[in-house]
Amino acid sequence: MFGIGGSEIFVIILIAVMLFGADKVPEIARTLAKGMTQLKNATDDIKNEITRSAEENGLDRKSLTSGFESEFGGLKEHVDGIKDDLAANHSLDVKSITADIDSEISKAKENLDDLTGPIKRQR
Template sequence: MFGIGASEIFVIIFIAVMLFGAEKVPELARTFAKGMAQLKNATDDIKNEIQKSAQENGLDQKSLTSGFDTQFGDLKKHVDDIKDDLASNNSLDVTSITAEIDSEILKAKENLDDLTGPIKRQR
């Protein structure tokens, strides 16, 4: 739950027994559990109040995300179309594309080498 393993729990229980005594540990555990339950109920109430307020103002999750869903669907269709086009047209000249990319990389490296001032590359 909190990333605590069995050995850590054992150490915590051992320290609690040593500090408070065996008689008070169950009472402390009940008090802690009641506090956690109250905290959970309070956060649930706040969450429900925010959702209720959003729905009253016409802001629900579906209306907020519907635009993203349609845009994502259109983008996915476009990418699939490009992928299909590339699969059907195997006449791409990969060497010319990589040569253009390499030339752009070299230009960027030259620009970095020409930098002066506090951000000059260290060699």
């Protein structure tokens, strides 16, 4: 979850028991769990508010993703055509195949940039 392994968790628990004592550790764990629950609820509330506000402004998930689906559908058809051509010709011209795929990927990226506009999803 946080990139912490089992041995690291064990060391953290051992340090917590030594610092706070065995009788305080369950109370601290309950307090941390309540805090995590409140944080999760706040995050869910924010996400729901953003979703509701987007729907009120006419931005629903289906309308936003329909352009992507059509672009990727066209890309899939083109790649399937290349695959069929390969099967018919029984020759592997790797450079032309990769050039075709790269050109289609760049077209899809350009179309994706056109669809998303100035607002980009941040991770």
